[in-house]
Amino acid sequence: MVHVQSGIAGVDMIDFPILTLMTVLPLIGVLFIFLIRGDEELVAHNARFAALYTSLFTFALSVYMLGHFDGSSADFQFVEKKEWLPSLGIFYHMGVDGISVFFVALSAFLTPLCILASWDSIKTRVKEYMIAFLVLETFMIGTFCALDTILFYVFFEAVLIPMFLIIGVWGGERRVYSAFKFFLYTLLGSVLMLLALLTLYFQTGTTDIPTLLESPVARDMQMWLWLAFFASFAVKMPMWPFHTWLPDAHVEAPTAGSVILAGVLLKMGGYGFLRFSIPMFPEASAYYADFVYWLSVIAIIYTSLVALVQEDMKKLIAYSSVAHMGFVTLGIFTGTIQGIEGGIFQMISHGLISAALFLCVGIIYDRMHSREINRYGGLVKNMPKYATLFMILMLASVGLPGTSGFVGEFLSLVGAFTVNTTAALFATTGVVLGAIYMLTLYRRVVFGPQEHEDAANMPDLNWREYSILVPLVTLVLLLGIFPNFVISRVAPSADRLVSLYQSGLQGAVIQQIEPAAGFVADLLPMPEVIVNE
C-alpha cells in the first residue's frame, strides 16, 4: 500500500508512512478527546493533557523525520502514493523536500507550545478548543506534505476552518468582525487558486506536483495562472495591500491563535510561491518580479511606519510580520540561490520569533488583560527573566547578527541586491525602521519608571511560561549562530528550484518571438520580461 522511496545508500530509510502518521496522529488525539466524559473540570483537564501528549508525540515524530531526512538530495522523500480518485487520476501523494521539511517540523514544534500557552488562559469550551487545535495541526502538516494539487488545495483551505473557529469563538471583543474579515479575504484568493488548479489539470491532465514541476506551461497561460495563484498566496503572506486582515485577526485571536497564525499560516503563502508560482510559471514569475519587488518594498517601509504608531502590542507585532514577510517575497522572487534560501530561512526564523513575541504579549496579557502599550512600563524590575527573554526576541526581530532573524533577512537582501539594487536599497531601510519600532515598544513596556502599580507588581514567568519561551529563544540563538543546519538541508532543493526557474526562462528566449500575453501587458503597464543570462 505504501511506497517508500529508497534513499541514497548510507542514509537511513523510514519504513513506515511517517508523513501520513504525523498528519493523522492529531486526529487520533481528537478522537480520544471526543470520548472524554465526566464533569466539566475533569474534561478540561483531560483534554489539555490529551492534546499536549498527542502534539508532543507528533513533534517527536517530526524530529525523527528531520533526523532521517537526506539533506544532500533534492528529491521528495518519505514519499507515499496511492490511488484516491482513480477515475480522475488524482492520487493521495505525500512527500517532503528541503523546501517543505522545515515547515512540517515548525508546525509540529509550535503546536505543543500553543497548547501549553492556552493551558490556563482558555477557560471555556476547553475540549472544543483542543480539538480545533489538533485538527488545525493535521491540516497544516498536510498542506506542507501534499504532493497532489487537489490534496494540497483541500488541506490549504481546510486550515481556514479551525482558525476561523479559534478566532471567532475564543477571540476578543471584535472577534466576529475579525474572523469574517480573515475568512473573506483568504477565501476570495482561494477561489481563484482553485480555478487555476483546475485549469492546470485540464491543460496537463495531471494533479501530481512532481509531474507538474516538469511540465512547462505556455507563456500566456502562465501569466493568468500566476495571477490566480498570486491572489491566494499574496493574501496569505500577507503582502501589501492585502494585509489589513492580519492585524485585526491577530488582535482578536487568543494568544495561541496568533502564534499559529504568525508562525505557520503566513508561511503557507511563501511556501505556495516556492512550490507553484516560481517553478511552474518561471516566465510569469520573472515578468512579474519587479511588481513583486515593489509590493515587497512598500510592505517593508509602509507597514514598518504603521507599526511605529501602534498603541496595541499585538497590532504592532502583526504589522512587523507584514514587513518581515516583505523580505521573504523580495528574496524568493529574485530567483537567486541566496534570495530563495534567505526567504525560506526568514520564514522559519520568523515563525519562531513572531510566535515567541506573541507569546510574550500573551504572558503579560494574561496578567493584566490589556494589550495597550501605555498600560505597562518598568516590568524589568519585577520580571527580570521575562525581560531578558523578551529582549533577545526583540533583538532577533530587529535582525541582530547572532540571531536567526539576521540570516534570513540578510540573505534575502543579498539576493535582491544582485538583481535590483534600488529595491534592495529601499528594503534595507527596513532594518532601521524595524529597530525604531521594536526598541520603542520594548522601552515603553519593559523599561522606564513603574507608572502603573498593577503592571509593576506582576509576577515573573512561571515554570510553564518559562518552558514555552526557553526552547524558542534557544532555537533562535542556535539558528543564528549555526544557520547551516537549515540552509544546508534546504540547499539541494533550492538549487533545483533555481535551475527549474532558469531553464524555464531559457525557454522564454525562443518563445519571446511570438507575440504572447499581450493582454497581460495591456492590463498592467510593466516593462517587458528581461531574461537573466
Next chain:
Amino acid sequence: MEILAVFPPLVAFLVAGLFGKQIGDKGAQFVTCASVILAAISSCVLFGTIALQGEPRIVVLANWISSGDFIVNWSLYVDQLAVVMMCVINIVSACVHVYSIGYMSNDPSKARFMAYLSLFTFAMLMLVTSDNLLQLFFGWEGVGLASYLLIGFWNQKPSANAAAVKAFVVNRVGDFGLALGIMAIFVVFGSIEYDVIFSAAAGKAEDSFNFLGHELHAMTVICLLLFMGAVGKSAQLGLHTWLPDAMEGPTPVSALIHAATMVTAGVFLIARFSPLFEYAPLALQVVCIVGALTAFVAATIATTQFDIKRVIAYSTMSQLGYMFFALGVSAYPAAMFHLVTHAFFKALLFLGAGSVIHAMSDEQDMRKMGGIWKAIPSTYMLMWIGGLSLAGMPFFAGFYSKDMILEAAWADHTWFGNFAFWMGIAAAAMTAFYTWRMIFLTFHGKPRADEKVMANIHESPRVMMIPLLVLATGAIVAGSLFYGGFVGSAHETGHVYDSGHKENYVNLWDKEHFWGDSLFVLPQNDTVEAAHHVPEWVKHLPVIVGLLGIALAYFVYIRRQGFADRVVRLIKPLYLLFFNKWYFDEIYERVFVRNIWRIGRVFWKTGDKRLIDGLGPDGFASLSQSVARRFSKMQTGYLYHYAFVTVLGLLALVSWFMYKAVLQGLI
C-alpha cells in the same frame, strides 16, 4: 593563544549573565575581571609573536553561512592590524573592568553590569579578528548592542532609555550603509572574505557596476557605503548626535565604549579596507573632508559645554575626526597610531572624570565644582597627564600621533589635505583650550558645590586608582614607544623594504615592517613617509597653538574671571550655535523624527483604514449589504410593480438584440 585572547570575555559574560545570582556580585566581578585580564595578557603575547615577527595567523572555528557562493566562516584572523586593536581593547577593557568594581560599588546590579562589559569586549574582539565582512558585521552590531544595553543600564531613567534607543537607531542608519556595502562587495567580488577581496582589488580598480540604475565606479560606491557605516559607529558629523547622549551611561562605559574602543571601529574598518580605499580617491576625499569638519565642529562645541562628560565626549568626537582625515589622506598608520594613544589618554580622562564625579557625589556639572584639587590630588595629577597628552604637548603620547596626522595632512599637498590641516590646527588650539577650561573649572577657583558635597569629597579607592595609573603610563609612553614601529620611516632607520624576505622583519622597527601587508598604501599616496620631510614650522605649529590654547584658558578662567562672560555676550549668536551643538538634534527632530511618526499615522489611518479597508473588505461588505437592502426593498408585494419591471426588462432585452442586429448589418 588566539582563542585565549578572544573567548574568555564571552565565557565571563555567560557565567556572570546566567549565574549572576548564584555566584554573587563578588563572584561575577572576579570572573569577568580575571577573564579579561587573561585575554589582555594573551593578546600582548600575540602582539609579540605576530606584530614583531610578521606572519598573520588564522584560526577557522566553524562554518557560519553557506548559501551558494555566499560562504562565511566564524574565524579568528590575527594580523598586525588586528593584534594592535586586540591589545588596545583588552588592556583598556581590563582597566575598566577593575575600575568598575569600585565605581559601581553602590549599584544593585553589579553582576549584570560586569556581564555587559564582558559582552562588549567579546563583540569588539570578534569585530577586529574577523576574516570576512559578515563576522565584522556581527561584532559591529554586537558592540552596538552592548552599547545600547550599557547606555540604558539605569533603565528606570527615561533619559537613559531614550539615549540608548537613539544610539542604537542612529548606528543602524550607518549600518544600513555598511550592509549595502557588504552586498555590493559580494556582487563585485563574488566573496566577502578579506583575502579574496584584497587580492582582487587592484584588478577591479577601474570596474564599474550598476547601482540604482547608474553605471558607477564600483570602488567609490563600495567605499562610500562602508564609510557610511563608519560615520555612524565613529560618530562623525551627520550621525554623531548619539554620542553626547550616550554619556547617560555609567562613566566606565563612556571610557571603554564611547572613547577608547567601540567608536574607533570605524577607523579600524577603513584601515582594514585600505586596499579598496586606495583605489577610490573620491571616497578618500570625502572621508578627509568629513573628518576635518568633525574635528573642528566637535571642538567648537566642546569649548562651550558644562557637563564634564560631555566636554570629553565632544573631544572624543573631535579626535576621531583627526583619525578620519588622516585616513582620508592615506595616512592609515598615523590614524591607527592616534587610535592607540587616544585610547589610553581618553580612557584616562574619562575614568579621571569618573573619579571626580564619584568624589563630588555624582555631580557632573562643572559649574558646581571648582576648588577641589587639593582634596583629590592624585585624580588631579592624572587629569593633567590625560590633558597634556590630549593637547599634544611634547613627549606625551598624543604629541607624537597628533603631530604625525597633521604633518601627513599637510604633506598630502591637495586642497582637501590643506583644508584638513588648517581645520586640525584650529581644532588643536581649541582642544588645549577646552581641556584646561575643564581642568580649571573642575579643580580650581572657589568651590561652587554645596557644603554637604564638599564635606564628603574623597579620593577614590585603590581599585579605581590602579587602572588609572596603568592608563596614565600608556598616555605618557605609548607615543614614544610605538612611534618608530607605527609611523617611523624605513628610509630614516636605514632599513630597505624588501617584500620578498619576510624573515627579515624581526626587530625592524619601522612602519613598513611593522604593518606588513595589513595596511595597504599606494606608493604615490604614502603621506606618512612624506610627513617626515615637512618644513619645521609645520612640525612646531600644533604645539604652539596648543600652548596658546592653554594660555588662553588660564587667562580666561584663572586670571580674569568674568572675562568669559563678556566674550560670550560679544559673540552671542556664535556662542549659542556652539552651545546648542549646531542645532543638529533640533533639525533632525523636525525633519526626520516628527515626519516619520506623522507618515506612519497617515499610512495607518488613511492608507489602511480608509483606502484599503474602505475599498476592500469593509467597502465590499457594506456594498453587498446595501445592494441586498435595495433588492429586498424591491420586493414590495404589489403586482403592478412586478409587472412594470417585467415589461421594462423585456423592452431592454428586445432593444439589446435589435441593437446587436443593427451592428451586424442584419437589418
